[in-house]
Amino acid sequence: MKIxxxxxxxxxxxxxxxKWQMIEAIARDTAxxxxxxxxxxxxxxxSELFHRGVGESSDIVTKETFTFNDRGxxxxxxxxxxxxxxxxxxxxxxxxxxxxxxAKLFYIAPNFRYERPQKGRLRxxxxxxxEAFGIAEPEQDVECIQLQMDFYRKCGLNELxxxxxxxxxxxxxxxxxxxxxxxxxxxxxxxxxDSQRRLESNPLRILDSKDPRDQxxxxxxxxxxxxxxxxxxxxxxxxCQLLDESGIVYRLNPxxxxxFDYYTETLWEVTAGGLGAQNAIGGxxxxxxxxxxxxxxxxxxxxxxxxxERLLIALEAQQVELKKVSQPLVYLISQNDAAxxxxxxxxxxxxxxxxxxxxxxxxxxxxxQLKQADREQATVCLIRGQAELESDSAQxxxxxxxxxxxxxxxxLVSALINILKPCK
RNA sequence: GUGGUUGUAGCUCAGUUGGCAGAGCACUAGGUUGUGGUCCUAGGGGUCGCGGGUUCAAAUCCCGUCAGCCACCCCA
Numbered sequence: 406m407k408i409x410x411x412x413x414x415x416x417x418x419x420x421x422x423x424k425w426q427m428i429e430a431i432a433r434d435t436a437x438x439x440x441x442x443x444x445x446x447x448x449x450x451x452s453e454l455f456h457r458g459v460g461e462s463s464d465i466v467t468k469e470t471f472t473f474n475d476r477g478x479x480x481x482x483x484x485x486x487x488x489x490x491x492x493x494x495x496x497x498x499x500x501x502x503x504x505x506x507x508a509k510l511f512y513i514a515p516n517f518r519y520e521r522p523q524k525g526r527l528r529x530x531x532x533x534x535x536e537a538f539g540i541a542e543p544e545q546d547v548e549c550i551q552l553q554m555d556f557y558r559k560c561g562l563n564e565l566x567x568x569x570x571x572x573x574x575x576x577x578x579x580x581x582x583x584x585x586x587x588x589x590x591x592x593x594x595x596x597x598x599d600s601q602r603r604l605e606s607n608p609l610r611i612l613d614s615k616d617p618r619d620q621x622x623x624x625x626x627x628x629x630x631x632x633x634x635x636x637x638x639x640x641x642x643x644x645c646q647l648l649d650e651s652g653i654v655y656r657l658n659p660x661x662x663x664x665f666d667y668y669t670e671t672l673w674e675v676t677a678g679g680l681g682a683q684n685a686i687g688g689x690x691x692x693x694x695x696x697x698x699x700x701x702x703x704x705x706x707x708x709x710x711x712x713x714e715r716l717l718i719a720l721e722a723q724q725v726e727l728k729k730v731s732q733p734l735v736y737l738i739s740q741n742d743a744a745x746x747x748x749x750x751x752x753x754x755x756x757x758x759x760x761x762x763x764x765x766x767x768x769x770x771x772x773x774q775l776k777q778a779d780r781e782q783a784t785v786c787l788i789r790g791q792a793e794l795e796s797d798s799a800q801x802x803x804x805x806x807x808x809x810x811x812x813x814x815x816x817l818v819s820a821l822i823n824i825l826k827p828c829k
Numbered sequence: 830g831u832g833g834u835u836g837u838a839g840c841u842c843a844g845u846u847g848g849c850a851g852a853g854c855a856c857u858a859g860g861u862u863g864u865g866g867u868c869c870u871a872g873g874g875g876u877c878g879c880g881g882g883u884u885c886a887a888a889u890c891c892c893g894u895c896a897g898c899c900a901c902c903c904c905a
Contacts, residue, residue, distance in 0.1 A: 407878095409896070464903050468830080486905090516905080521830080523899060530905060599902065615901085664904060685905060712905025740863055773857085775865035783865095790863055804865070 413520070413528025415714075424717060427727050429513055431559045432533040436511040439552045441535050444510040446490040448517075452480040458489030458699055460666025462606055469518040471528075483517035486665065487534040487710050488692065489699070495538060496701035504702055507539035513713075524681035525715045536708035538696065543643040546671045546691055546707050547651065553675065553687060553709050554653055560716060561725040564678035565686065567653065569644070570661035571671050572609070572629050573637035575694060578669065581632035582608055592622045612660040628659040637670060644671050667692040671707070679722020680715055687711030733785070733828040735821060736778035737764035740771055740790030747794060751787075751814075758818045760825065779804060784828050785821065 410416060417425060433443065452472050459466050471483040484490050491510055495501045500508045513533050520526060535552055537545050550567070557565055572578045586608050593601055597616040604611065611619055612626070633641065648655055655673075663672050672690030680686065689709025696704040720727065737752050739745035745768065752762045763781065765774050771788075778786050788800040788809075799817060801824065802809040812820045 412896080469903075518904075520903070521901095522897090523901095526904070532905060610903090680905095682900065683904070687905065710905065715905055738864080770858090771863060772859095772861080772865075777865085779865040786865080788864070792863085800864090802864075807865090809864085 411528070413522040415527055415529070423729055423731070424727055425713070428560055428713060428716060432513055432556055435552060435556045435559060436535055439548065441509040441511040441552070444491060444494060444512055445514070446494045446512070448515065449481045449483055450490055450493065452482040454489050454493055454699070455482050455485060458492065458667060458695060459486060463664055463666050465518060465664060469520055471517045471519055485518050486516055487512055487514060487532055488536060488695070488708060491536050492696055492699050492706070496696065496699060501538045501696065501701060501704045504704060505539060509535070509537045511535040523683065525683035525718055527714060531713040532710040533713060534708060534710035536706055538704050538706045541693060541705040543640050543647060546644050547647040549689060549707055549709055550648065550653065550673060551651060553689065553711060556711065557675070560720060562677060562716065562719055562723065563725070564723055566676050567655040567673060568658040568661050568676065569655050569671065569673040570629065570658050571633060571637060571641035572668065573633040574669055577633050577637050581629045584627055584632060585609065588626050589622060595622045609662045613662050623660070630659065640670055663688055663690060667695040667698070669693050677715070677719040679719050683715070686715045686719055732761045733825045734781060734783040735760055735762045735785045735787055736781065736783035737762060738771055738774040738778065738786050738788045739764070742768065744789040744791070744794055748789060755818065755821070760818070760821055785824055
């Protein structure tokens, strides 16, 4: 019986893996350029972490987690997002034990959400994310945004838009929520079914609904900016000013709301062309209450997560060419059994000398071997038959020019290194 | 969880009114007994997603189911 990968889970095959390695390398290089350090946390956490962290009322926790009991009866959950686990690890390992101690961490890791798959949406997806703890100033928000945007720029992504908004600190957010409910309640009948329900559970989300009925009802709603405390207002203005100064183009979007309960103050989302309906490629925000909520000191934090599958989709749609670099390959070809036997020893020597080699041990025709070498994009073929065995030499054939030369075995390694050097 | 749509060779797909399961590409071999890419010739490869039903006869019609894709919800 044939067994497929579970719904919404995807194999990343050799033909694609090099792209992953490339964008992962860009992510690491860029994060380290900003002096963020990599952290790797477990794929599973106690379920309570996400309930408390992401929020009991958020959709992600209520209906999208992979949750199960282990054999001891503990409830575990596959991580649905990156921040909560990093905060837990930072607290547990005393990385942010004291106020004023700064920790800047990044990760590249899979997340799991039980959803119906569609374009740009899977049950396992991967994110590059970064979290900065200990600094409440808007400079830290902007450093995160700069890192994120630099990452996209280095990957070659062109069509993208940064949306930004502020919901203010806790009291500001609550005040705005109440005001919005007061504004929308009389119009409840005009809202879509989903939003009528959200009016109680998560009214802020009605702001960024796609339903035209909701958009019409929301049109005259008061903006969050009117409910920000003085301090929150100053914070947000400073963020915008710093973005201006660093030449980052953004759009103030008063309807931008994000799905995690822990966000306070600044929040942002980057959208990209070519992604279909799920056009968010990454998002982030400040979460000044989260560390304390999860049992740490009152340490502020800010960070982002960026979806790598969606980045690759966007790069493809925008026809961005990633440059593939691979090691030049030498393909050993044997005319007969004796040559094949000799090449088995030779290939080991060449590999130990640091030269990537391949050969076909099955005794097929030379034509078939050459064809295979061509298919695998070998740079050089090393051909040995009866004549070469007797003269202790090998033919080296350059597959792109077709030129061929005879080289003695004693000089083989240096000759190959010479030929391959300009190909790296 | 809801809706739409598509499942035929490794891949992309055709298949008429229900009447022998097809093409292109890819693969293997030969043309060339020591040389790839181009070309020519031949060959291999199928649970027509799966299960049931109608029929003399089903890839084709009906019912169910599973999966992929797309959209809603939500999010990266």
